[in-house]
Amino acid sequence: MAFALYRTDLGKINIDYENDVVVSLRKSQQSLNKFKPTKELKSIAFAVYETALGTFRIDYEDDIVVYLRNLREQPCEFGVKTKFTDSVFYQLDEYFNGVRSYFDFKYELRGTEFQKKVWKTLCTIPYGETCTYKEIAKSVGNKKASHAVGLANSKNPILIVIPCHRVIGSKGDLVGYAG
Incomplete structure (x- = not known):
């Protein structure tokens, strides 16, 4: 799993992805220093992205988004930015600017x-x-x-x-x- 931190007009966004599938894309609610992957996310990565709505964090595994959330605390400025995370954040920017109404990157729902x-x-x-x-x-x-x-x-x-x-x-x- 990899991650990337991005800055957008809406704030910072964090993307976690693996094999070009977003596993998490959210405005972070915690410091990246506090991040601990679960057993289910053994090789999780993340990216943080600034958007007009604030800072978002995306967690991903094998280029599949598994988590996207708001960052409420000031995150550290690191992560793994790739073509995949750039594409995810580009789509988010388009959405936030009213150009896009759907997303076509891969994501995986993890829950009950x-x-x-x-x-x-x-x-x-x-x-x-x-x-x-x-x-x-x-x-x-x-x-x-x-x-x-x-x-x-x-x-x-x-x-x-x-x-x-x-x-x-x-x-x-x-x-x-x-x-």
């Missing part, structure tokens, strides 16, 4: 079966539209699982790409969004 089902359902929400937690719960087969959908949404490993930001409360309000 329920979480993956929710995240895959989030990907069906069209660009520019929203969906409620209750509607997502119905889509995954349990109309009473709105809270569980919210928890899965909060664990979204690939920010922006998996559009958790398109999910709203039943009254049309932003509920539980941590951005």
Whole structure:
């Protein structure tokens, strides 16, 4: 697994990738010095990228994104930048500038079966539209699982790409969004 740290108009973004597949692309929430790969991510790499929305970190394995998150603390300025991470961040820049509405780099969802089902359902929400937690719960087969959908949404490993930001409360309000 490799990583790269990038600066964009929206801040720093971190990309982790392996074999040209993004495994994590997020604005980091922790210092890169505190990063510890899990057993599942034995050879994880990351990149950090500055965007107009702040600093993002992407974790990836075999060039597959497994995690994309916001960096809330000041990260160290290192990582492994490659053609793959440059491509991922180029697509993010296009998205943030309103030029792109989808992503075509590889990513892998890592979580429970329920979480993956929710995240895959989030990907069906069209660009520019929203969906409620209750509607997502119905889509995954349990109309009473709105809270569980919210928890899965909060664990979204690939920010922006998996559009958790398109999910709203039943009254049309932003509920539980941590951005």
